[in-house]
Structure formats: structure tokens, C-alpha cells
Amino acid sequence: MFVMIVGLVFCVMMILRKGRIPGTAIGPSRRILGIVFASLLLMQFTPTKWTHHFGVYAGLAATVAVLAAVGVSASSMRSKRNRALFAAGILFILAVAFTSSNGWWYVSSYGVPWWDKPPSIAGKGFSTGFLGLTILALLLAAWYHVMEPRERNGTEDSVKKTRRLRLLAPSPLTIAAGAVVLFEVLSLLKGAVAQYPAYSIGKSNIESVFGGSCGLAGEVLVESDPNTGVLQLVDRPTDLAGAGAFGASESTGFSPDGVAGDLTADAEDSTAGSANSLDTTTSQSGTTSTPGTGSGTAGGSQSTSGVNGSNVALPFGLDPAKTPVLGSYGAPQNASLTTGWYSLPERNDAAPLLTVAAAGRIRYVNSDGIVTPGAVLQVEYGKKQADGSVDALGRVDPIDIGPSPSWRNLRVPMDQLPADADTVRLVASDTDISADQWLAVTPPRVPTMRTLQDVVGSTDPVLMDWAVGLAFPCQRPVDHLYGVAEIPEWRILPDRIGAESTNAWQDHYGGGPLGWTSELLSARALPTYLDNDWDRDWGSLEQYTPLDPDAVPAQMNVTTETRSGTWTPGPIRYQS
Structure with a gap:
């Protein structure tokens, strides 16, 4: 928009001064500028989302940029001072543009450098460099203002040399546009290289050229049934009550019902890649806080006791009759837990992860070195000896992508x-007895997983949030026929920040599909992971189950009637 407006002002000024833009026909130039002015005028009648409608300027701005590039070229604009001033304006626009992050929409930002902060090298921002070049261009313009009159009085050879240089000098706008395009291409190329073999928009596009890509659906791994991957204890306990079901050698402060009743996710900060913010509260860093809780992960209780006497409602379809749970919520003292040893299965490519369903606030240091405080949870690995004992070999911190304190899969x-x-x-180990500092765990799992494409397929009706549509080209969206919606079997959501926006757009307040799906279906979040990018919150997959298994789709009787353009069924009835 900045470039278009600058180019528009420049072109108008040149036409007013010279009658036309040198090197162009006056008729088409006037029509282009008139269309742009008219579009700016008509845009004010658009009630909302101007930024969404700015896409119409992609073509218009390109034509204005071409006119401006021709007009400011050395062959059209002979004054070096004026060209230097125009270059200063372009450099200033670049300085303003590079104060923002190199943000790309949703999955397009994966691996892209500076996706969450302004581009910089060694702590020096690109915007600072462009601002410095702007000042130099202004000083150069001042120099030309003083020196150009002397050059006009030079020898014939110097005048010819100046003319040759003028013909070869490119437009500052052309150089800037080429540099920005090159920066964008290199950013996405770097993202593809950094992500490989994990998903990136570049990898997906290359695979699409050869007809072999289903986008993100072929990269997301799904646990269809988490119960099948639960590991078994080396020494099977006979007493399954409490910590006995974990074969615990040490358990202090952990209990079967030691899980908070409300596990609604804490608010998180978003810096880039989100569509709209729902919470208008903005932190001092300029980021927007939004919460995000998946279906079935917000806690609760059940009437029947589980295998170790717990009444906690388990997430992800874990069977409480087979899956025990222990938590430190409500413990009056420091809590600690060391479970028994679990046997690992044979390694295979279909089971690339060891996972643990956990809740609470757990300490984790992410790949950027940012520390999330909380209780300590580690996975200790060992090797069985001939006498049946186990030698501990080391420990590893599981990856925790949040959100806290909801149930999630480490x-x-x-x-x-x-x-x-x-x-x-x-x-x-939980050494903080504060009410909101605790953790809960279930036994570890090594699940055999399939891709989302294999699980969902291309024929099942899917309620795809609008943010994920382009990333899942092989899934079939739910049909809407004669005003009646098809019942979905699955729902695909974006990452937590994006889901906050899509949930609001689709909820019952706005007449969206989430208004009637909640009346007909129950949703269960399935454990999912982005292949080879294990600490990435790609989004989530939910499976729908009818509340009434015997319910059948509505049968429609369709008739066709022809009406005139002035026909009306009558006034709309308003109910106060």
C-alpha cells in the first residue's frame, strides 16, 4: 500500500508538471491512475476488514509501480537530485516495512527466518540499515542540488558520459522491488532447507508439482487408539491401588485424584501468524494473549473409579479401566514420584515417539532457550540385566508444547x-506447594501411528476450519445442499492461536456450524504430531461421535418453483 500511494503521488505530480510520464502514453496512464483513485474512494464504503480487501490492489499497485519505475528512470527523470530524493523515499518505506516481522500465514512460516521478530543480523536490524541509507540518499540529493548546475556547464565529453550513465541507471523502485522479492524467495528457501525432512510450504509445493502431495495431511501423525500403545511394567504389580498401578518405588504427595477440576488453558502470547485476535488485552511486548483448550482436555471427573481408584476424566480416549493416573494437586508438602520400569517395544519407523499424557505446569526449555517454569518431569531410560534388575543409563526432558495446565501429550x-x-x-518432582503448581501423569506410551491422510481419508466429511483449508487439499469438506449441512465425522483445527479465531467465527453466536455440531455430536481430540517437527503446534484433529447413535440424516423433498424478480414471501417476523 505504501509503495502504491507513493507511486500514485509521484505519477500524478509528473503528469501535472510534464503533461505525461515520459516513455508512456497519456491515455492509458490517466485511466490507470483514475481506476486506482476510484478504488480508494469506493473502499471507504466497505464496512469491515479493509486489510482483507487490499488484495484487490495487487494488480492495481503493480501497474502504478510500472508507471512510477518508468517515470523515475534516468532516461525520463534527468535530475539526479530528484532521483536521489525518490530513492530516499523508497528506502524509507523499506525501513518502515522491515520494522515488522517476516511473518507468513500459518504453516507458511515454518522454518522461515525472523518469522516472529524484525529481520536483523548480529543484533542490527535491517530497518536501521535502510534508515541509514535513507539519510545518505538525502545527503546525496543535497550534493546533487549544489553540483548539478556545474555539470550542465561541463565539456561535451562529460555531457555525453552523463547521458550514457543516465540510460544505464535503473529505477530505485525496480531495485527495491527486486530485492524484496529476492528476500522473500530466499526466506522460503531457507525455511524449506531448515525444516527438511519435516513439512514446509516449499517441500509441499515441490511434491505437488509431481502429483504426490496431500499437504499437511501426509505429514501429521495420528494415534488412532492411544490405549494400544501403553507400555507394560517389567514387574507387574498385584496391588493396583494408587501408585501401585505405576509400580512406583517412590511416591510422596501423588494421589489418584490429584488433578485440578478445571484445566482450562492459560492465556498465551501470539506474535505472528494469527488471523484475528479475540482478546483485546495486549501485553507490554505488543503481543496478544489468547487461551486455547482442546476437546476433552479441560479436565473433569467421572462417576466410576478407574483402575487405580481415580475418578479423573482422562483425555484422548484413554480407557480409565486400563490407564491409571497420579497427580500432585492439593498435596500439602513437596511431592515426588518414581514409577516402575516399563519395557520398550522393538524400534520401528511407525512408532517414532515415546509419549506421556500429562497435565499441570511442567518445566520445559524450548529450542529457543525460553524456560517455562513448573514441576520437573523426566523420562529415565535404562537397560535390563541378566538378574532382572535395571541399570539406569540417563534421563531426558520430554518435549512439552502446551498448553498448561490442560491435558497434552509430552x-x-x-x-x-x-x-x-x-x-x-x-x-x-513438585517442590512448589502453590495451588496452581502441580502435575499429573499417566503411563508412557509408544504408539504405532498413521498419517492423518490414512486415518481421515478423502471421502469422510470433514469440518475444516477456514484457516486450514489450503493446507489439507485431499480432505473433503462437509457439503451444504439445499440449505442443509452434512454431518461431519472429523474436524481439523489450526494451532491454538489460530483456533481461537476460527472458533469465534464458527460458534453459535455468529450462526456458525459449531452451534449445531455441539447439539448433535461429541468431540474427542486425538493425539497428533507433526512428523520430524516434534515441538511444533501444527493444530489438532477431532473425531465426532453422534450423541444419538440411532439418529439418521434428514430426508429432503425438493420442489422447483419459478418466481419473478419482484416476488416477496412477506416481511420478516421479528421476535422481541
Whole structure:
């Protein structure tokens, strides 16, 4: 928009001064500028989302940029001073543009440098460099203002040399546009290289050229049934009550019902990649806070007791009759837990992760070195000996992508465990007795996973949030026929920040599909992971189950009637 407006002002000024833009026909130039002015005038009648409608200027701005580039070229604008002033304006626009992050929409930002902050090298921002060049261009313009009259009085050879240089000098706008395009292409190329073999928009596009890509659906791994991957204890306990179901060698402060009743996710900060912010509260850093809780992960209780006497409602379809749970919520003293050793299965490519369903606030240091405070939970690995004992070989911190304190799946890539490790156990420590500082765990799992494309397929009706549509080209969206919506079997959501926006757009307040799906269906979040990008919150997959299994789709009787353009069924009835 900045470039278009600058180019528009420049072109108008040149036409007013010279009658036309040198090198162009006056008729088409006037029509182009008139169309742009008219579009700016008509845009004011658009009630909302101007930024969404700015896409119409993609073509218009390009034509204005071409006119401006021709007009400011050395062959059209002979004054070096004026060209230097125009270059200063372009450099200033670049300085303003590079004060923002190199942000791309949703999955397009994966691996892209500076996706969450302004571009910089060694702590020096690109915007600072462009601002410095702006000042130099202004000083150069001042120099030309003084020196150009002397050049006009020079020898014939110097005048010819000046003319040759003028013909070869490119437009500052052309150079700037080319540099920005090159920066964008290199950013996405770097993202593809940095992400490989994980998903990136570049990798997906290349695969699409050869007809072999289903986008993100082929990269997201899904646990269809988490119960099948639960590990078994080396020494099977006979007493399954409390910590006994974990074969715990140490348990202090952990209890079967030690889980808070409300596990609604804490608000998180978003810096880039989100569509709209729902919470208008903005932190001092300029980021927007939004919460995000997946279906079935917000806590609760059940009437029947589980295998170790717990009444906690488990997430992700875990069976409480087979899956025990322990938590430190409400413990009056420091809590600690060391479970028994669990046997690891044979390594295979279909089971690349060791996962643990956990809740509460757990300490984690992410790949950028940012520390999330909380209780300590580690996975200790070991090797069984001939006498049946286990030698501990080391510990690893599981990856935790949040959100706290909701139920989520911590994960440890199997390639981080030594090849000779054949057992694991959980070691937890909660030394903060504050009411909101606690953790809860279930036994570790090594699930066999399939891709989302294999699980969902291309025929099942899917309620795809609008933010994810382009990333899942092989899934079939729900049909709407004669004003009646098809019942979805799945829902695909974007990452938590994006889901806050799509939830608001689709909820019952706005007449969206989430208004009637909640009346007909129950949703369960399935454990999902982005292949080879284990600490990425790609989004989530929910499976719908009818509340009434015997319900059948509505049968429609369709008739066709022809009406005139002036026909009306009558006034709309308003109910106060």
C-alpha cells in the first residue's frame, strides 16, 4: 500500500508538471491512475476488514509501480537530485516495512527466518540499515542540488558520459522491488532447507508439482487408539491401588485424584501468524494473549473409579479401566514420584515417539532457550540385566508444547534414546506447594501411528476450519445442499492461536456450524504430531461421535418453483 500511494503521488505530480510520464502514453496512464483513485474512494464504503480487501490492489499497485519505475528512470527523470530524493523515499518505506516481522500465514512460516521478530543480523536490524541509507540518499540529493548546475556547464565529453550513465541507471523502485522479492524467495528457501525432512510450504509445493502431495495431511501423525500403545511394567504389580498401578518405588504427595477440576488453558502470547485476535488485552511486548483448550482436555471427573481408584476424566480416549493416573494437586508438602520400569517395544519407523499424557505446569526449555517454569518431569531410560534388575543409563526432558495446565501429550523422539535402552520410567518432582503448581501423569506410551491422510481419508466429511483449508487439499469438506449441512465425522483445527479465531467465527453466536455440531455430536481430540517437527503446534484433529447413535440424516423433498424478480414471501417476523 505504501509503495502504491507513493507511486500514485509521484505519477500524478509528473503528469501535472510534464503533461505525461515520459516513455508512456497519456491515455492509458490517466485511466490507470483514475481506476486506482476510484478504488480508494469506493473502499471507504466497505464496512469491515479493509486489510482483507487490499488484495484487490495487487494488480492495481503493480501497474502504478510500472508507471512510477518508468517515470523515475534516468532516461525520463534527468535530475539526479530528484532521483536521489525518490530513492530516499523508497528506502524509507523499506525501513518502515522491515520494522515488522517476516511473518507468513500459518504453516507458511515454518522454518522461515525472523518469522516472529524484525529481520536483523548480529543484533542490527535491517530497518536501521535502510534508515541509514535513507539519510545518505538525502545527503546525496543535497550534493546533487549544489553540483548539478556545474555539470550542465561541463565539456561535451562529460555531457555525453552523463547521458550514457543516465540510460544505464535503473529505477530505485525496480531495485527495491527486486530485492524484496529476492528476500522473500530466499526466506522460503531457507525455511524449506531448515525444516527438511519435516513439512514446509516449499517441500509441499515441490511434491505437488509431481502429483504426490496431500499437504499437511501426509505429514501429521495420528494415534488412532492411544490405549494400544501403553507400555507394560517389567514387574507387574498385584496391588493396583494408587501408585501401585505405576509400580512406583517412590511416591510422596501423588494421589489418584490429584488433578485440578478445571484445566482450562492459560492465556498465551501470539506474535505472528494469527488471523484475528479475540482478546483485546495486549501485553507490554505488543503481543496478544489468547487461551486455547482442546476437546476433552479441560479436565473433569467421572462417576466410576478407574483402575487405580481415580475418578479423573482422562483425555484422548484413554480407557480409565486400563490407564491409571497420579497427580500432585492439593498435596500439602513437596511431592515426588518414581514409577516402575516399563519395557520398550522393538524400534520401528511407525512408532517414532515415546509419549506421556500429562497435565499441570511442567518445566520445559524450548529450542529457543525460553524456560517455562513448573514441576520437573523426566523420562529415565535404562537397560535390563541378566538378574532382572535395571541399570539406569540417563534421563531426558520430554518435549512439552502446551498448553498448561490442560491435558497434552509430552513426547520424546525414540532416536534420542540409546539403541541399547530397553526400559523407561517417569521421575517427577513438585517442590512448589502453590495451588496452581502441580502435575499429573499417566503411563508412557509408544504408539504405532498413521498419517492423518490414512486415518481421515478423502471421502469422510470433514469440518475444516477456514484457516486450514489450503493446507489439507485431499480432505473433503462437509457439503451444504439445499440449505442443509452434512454431518461431519472429523474436524481439523489450526494451532491454538489460530483456533481461537476460527472458533469465534464458527460458534453459535455468529450462526456458525459449531452451534449445531455441539447439539448433535461429541468431540474427542486425538493425539497428533507433526512428523520430524516434534515441538511444533501444527493444530489438532477431532473425531465426532453422534450423541444419538440411532439418529439418521434428514430426508429432503425438493420442489422447483419459478418466481419473478419482484416476488416477496412477506416481511420478516421479528421476535422481541
